[in-house]
Amino acid sequence: MASNREFFNRRLHSLLGVIPVGLFLVQHLVVNHFATGGEESFNKAAHFMESLPFRTFLEIFVIFLPLLFHAIYGIYIAFTAKNNVSRYSFFRNWMFLLQRVTGVITLIFLAWHVWETRIAAAFGADVNFDMMESILSNPFMVAFYVIGVVSAIFHFANGLWSFAVSWGITVSPRSQLISTYVTLVIFIALSIVGIRAIFAFV
Amino acid sequence: MSETRTVRFIISRQDSPEAEPYQEEFEVPYRPNMNVISALMEIRRNPVNAKGQESSPITWDMNCLEEVCGACSMVINGKPRQSCSAIVDQLEQPIRLEPMRTFPVIRDLQVDRSRMFDSLKKVKAWIPIDGTYDLGPGPRMPEKKRQWAYELSKCMTCGVCLEACPNVNSNSNFIGPAPLSQVRLFNSHPTGEMHKAERLDAIMGDGGLANCGNSQNCVQSCPKGIPLTTSIAALNRDTAIQSFKNFFGSDQV
Numbered sequence: 001m002a003s004n005r006e007f008f009n010r011r012l013h014s015l016l017g018v019i020p021v022g023l024f025l026v027q028h029l030v031v032n033h034f035a036t037g038g039e040e041s042f043n044k045a046a047h048f049m050e051s052l053p054f055r056t057f058l059e060i061f062v063i064f065l066p067l068l069f070h071a072i073y074g075i076y077i078a079f080t081a082k083n084n085v086s087r088y089s090f091f092r093n094w095m096f097l098l099q100r101v102t103g104v105i106t107l108i109f110l111a112w113h114v115w116e117t118r119i120a121a122a123f124g125a126d127v128n129f130d131m132m133e134s135i136l137s138n139p140f141m142v143a144f145y146v147i148g149v150v151s152a153i154f155h156f157a158n159g160l161w162s163f164a165v166s167w168g169i170t171v172s173p174r175s176q177l178i179s180t181y182v183t184l185v186i187f188i189a190l191s192i193v194g195i196r197a198i199f200a201f202v
Numbered sequence: 203m204s205e206t207r208t209v210r211f212i213i214s215r216q217d218s219p220e221a222e223p224y225q226e227e228f229e230v231p232y233r234p235n236m237n238v239i240s241a242l243m244e245i246r247r248n249p250v251n252a253k254g255q256e257s258s259p260i261t262w263d264m265n266c267l268e269e270v271c272g273a274c275s276m277v278i279n280g281k282p283r284q285s286c287s288a289i290v291d292q293l294e295q296p297i298r299l300e301p302m303r304t305f306p307v308i309r310d311l312q313v314d315r316s317r318m319f320d321s322l323k324k325v326k327a328w329i330p331i332d333g334t335y336d337l338g339p340g341p342r343m344p345e346k347k348r349q350w351a352y353e354l355s356k357c358m359t360c361g362v363c364l365e366a367c368p369n370v371n372s373n374s375n376f377i378g379p380a381p382l383s384q385v386r387l388f389n390s391h392p393t394g395e396m397h398k399a400e401r402l403d404a405i406m407g408d409g410g411l412a413n414c415g416n417s418q419n420c421v422q423s424c425p426k427g428i429p430l431t432t433s434i435a436a437l438n439r440d441t442a443i444q445s446f447k448n449f450f451g452s453d454q455v
Binding site for chain 1: 419440
């Protein structure tokens with residue numbers, strides 16, 4: 001493994017982005033969507049997630065460690081690129097740039113989001129509808145949340161596309177084109193789910 | 203009249219590998235059907251810049267003059283391509299020439315593409331047939347496959363794909379698309395296939411295949427239309443299988 005550590009790291013980075021981090025993102029967005037059903041329905045769903053058995057274990061191994069690896073290695077990847085969309089304004093090159101930009105935005109958003117919710121919870125705050133309602137009573141935070149959530153979803157959807165290429169699932173140009181459309185639909189669908197949830201608190 | 207027509211060039215120059223680059227303008231008398239190289243030859247014949255000052259001839263690389271050797275690649279009006287097949291009539295003027303700065307610049311428009319040739323050695327981009335006795339003819343290659351492989355074999359190591367790639371730069375040691383596609387070419391050859399695992403292991407090393415970020419600029423820029431990103435995706439599949447073989451174990455070579 002020593003001689004091909006980079007190969008291993010890159011593949012691990014690609015895998016972790018989908019499993020478990022991407023799956024967690026989808027699950028989180030779906031649970032948030034309970035907010036559109038009113039305060040009680042959201043609190044019930046949030047409480048169910050909070051009271052899952054082995055919660056700390058699940059959080060550490062399904063969320064935090066994979067996310068930390070993906071984030072730190074991702075920053076390294078993002079900053080080794082020398083972007084050149086002004087010279088080569090091809091669609092995929094724009095996606096390449098946006099993947100790196102949304103990755104950094106998502107990381108900034110997540111750091112703030114985890115601080116405000118999970119770490120606050122560790123210090124005794126109650127994570128419920130009221131908490132989100134008070135955070136999102138500030139229009140600036142609404143904009144921040146919309147940008148953060150859409151960035152995360154874009155990063156996930158476009159990441160799915162490159163996951164399929166990186167693992168040699170979509171090889172032919174045609175399969176790569178079709179997976180572009182499929183991931184675009186995923187991006188739009190999840191964005192609707194995410195934004196609807198945000199505006200349920202406003 | 204046609205005698206007085208000129209073509210204006212803005213050329214990025216640099217006197218030595220470490221020197222600061224600077225721009226110099228030249229006015230070259232127009233001739234029908236001229237290409238960028240013929241204009242550079244005209245400047246060489248009469249190295250006087252647009253301000254009328256005595257200058258020095260431009261340094262550049264060239265060889266075949268028919269877009270098969272890859273030596274004369276440079277950035278023309280922002281796009282990396284071969285200067286021999288860059289026809290002046292088809293270019294917007296003034297024509298801007300720059301070296302491909304992804305590579306070390308030797309002087310003016312001449313760059314050192316050694317890293318590409320070193321990469322070809324690293325990935326064993328050849329078919330070993332030498333031995334102490336005549337090994338006889340190798341396995342036959344189906345005609346259809348030969349035609350397909352011919353497309354990949356058009357690579358002339360010109361460096362355009364590396365210049366276009368955002369992940370090939372001074373911060374990274376990414377090998378670049380061209381040598382990767384050569385791995386697919388030689389791995390699909392009936393005799394070359396016998397060394398498939400060695401080539402895959404080579405591109406699974408540091409700076410190898412995994413550094414591709416799928417910007418797909420390479421396939422858009424390749425002057426030979428080589429399906430570089432298809433090669434990379436196909437190798438992603440091959441290396442995935444190879445890495446499972448390497449790890450989960452098979453003592454088979």
